Amino acid sequence: MDPAAAVVRWGSAGLRDxxxxxxxxxxxxxxxxxxxxxxxxxxxxxxxxxxxxxxSWLLDGAKVWVTGxxxxxxxxxxxxxxxxxxxxxxEAGGDGVRREPVEDSLAMPGAGLADIAFDRVxxxxxxxxxxxxxxxxxxxxVALANGRxxxxxxxxxxxxxxxxxxxxxxxxxxxxxxxxxxxxLVRRLLARAGVASNSADLVYRWAAAGLDERADxxxxxxxxxxxxxxxxxxxxxxxxxxxxxxxxxxxxxPVTALVADARVMRIIxxxxxxxxxxxxxxxxxxxxxxxx
Ligand SMILES: Cc1cc2nc3c(=O)[nH]c(=O)nc-3n(C[C@H](O)[C@H](O)[C@H](O)COP(=O)(O)OP(=O)(O)OC[C@H]3O[C@@H](n4cnc5c(N)ncnc54)[C@H](O)[C@@H]3O)c2cc1C
Numbered sequence: 704m705d706p707a708a709a710v711v712r713w714g715s716a717g718l719r720d721x722x723x724x725x726x727x728x729x730x731x732x733x734x735x736x737x738x739x740x741x742x743x744x745x746x747x748x749x750x751x752x753x754x755x756x757x758x759s760w761l762l763d764g765a766k767v768w769v770t771g772x773x774x775x776x777x778x779x780x781x782x783x784x785x786x787x788x789x790x791x792x793x794e795a796g797g798d799g800v801r802r803e804p805v806e807d808s809l810a811m812p813g814a815g816l817a818d819i820a821f822d823r824v825x826x827x828x829x830x831x832x833x834x835x836x837x838x839x840x841x842x843x844x845v846a847l848a849n850g851r852x853x854x855x856x857x858x859x860x861x862x863x864x865x866x867x868x869x870x871x872x873x874x875x876x877x878x879x880x881x882x883x884x885x886x887x888l889v890r891r892l893l894a895r896a897g898v899a900s901n902s903a904d905l906v907y908r909w910a911a912a913g914l915d916e917r918a919d920x921x922x923x924x925x926x927x928x929x930x931x932x933x934x935x936x937x938x939x940x941x942x943x944x945x946x947x948x949x950x951x952x953x954x955x956x957p958v959t960a961l962v963a964d965a966r967v968m969r970i971i972x973x974x975x976x977x978x979x980x981x982x983x984x985x986x987x988x989x990x991x992x993x994x995x
Pocket of ligand 1 (some may be wrong): 808
């Protein structure tokens, strides 16, 4: 997710002036708070509630699995209102915001994951991003499109790293007095890792070009890239594990840590199944020119 992109597109002039310089130079960090204990893929069912007051909103609710939530200075929170979903940019250090680090995640242990509770948090009206009713379709839509691109790019690096470890091991590990890379079946694993790595690399660049060029199908490209690259990273990690054999199961081996990270990419920013539903629906609605 990319909360900054949502502020660029939908934030008020005052909000943009206040946070974009810091978000651009890295002195401010942002987290994205959509998922709740009972609202995952079904984002429309969020229970966090924003209530209108004079000149402000009162926010109550609980969010889980916030990437960077431990360190974030501001949080883009999606909450329900009487007029539909609302996006608010909330000060993470403000009164009523409580962060609980997620210590037991099997994936992305270095991502500063946190569960975050909001208890009667007063949010000024100019911290609203977009308008009530636009929180999911427009604001989260932009944050997720950019976020899916960054996930796809990360997957490309992940797949490449797994491929490189597999190739290095296939060269150096000897069985039957010869490198295991001499075996056709090991070469097939290398080929699968190599194809996965290259396809992830190509698809994220194609999606990035779509966003750069403000192409009509930029959102479609981003979700297609995230889906393809996540599956490619998972495939490359699986092939690398197979080539490494028992070596992959020594704690501390670089590929060991990447296996769970690769797998979780098929769940975050839209699970495989949600991506498939959206891609399929887009294709059905198109006149045959989608996914160019
Ligand atoms: C490491 C990590 C980091 C994360 N970072 C963030 C973050 O920064 N911000 C944030 O808001 N969230 C974050 N999340 C949460 C993540 O976005 C959700 O886990 C994801 O959206 C899936 O929700 P869920 O886990 O509740 O699974 P569920 O929605 O309960 O899905 C479980 C299974 O049911 C399937 N399913 C559900 N609905 C449908 C459907 N309509 N059609 C077909 N299949 C369906 C799913 O595909 C999946 O296979 C993170 C999660 C993890 C693990």
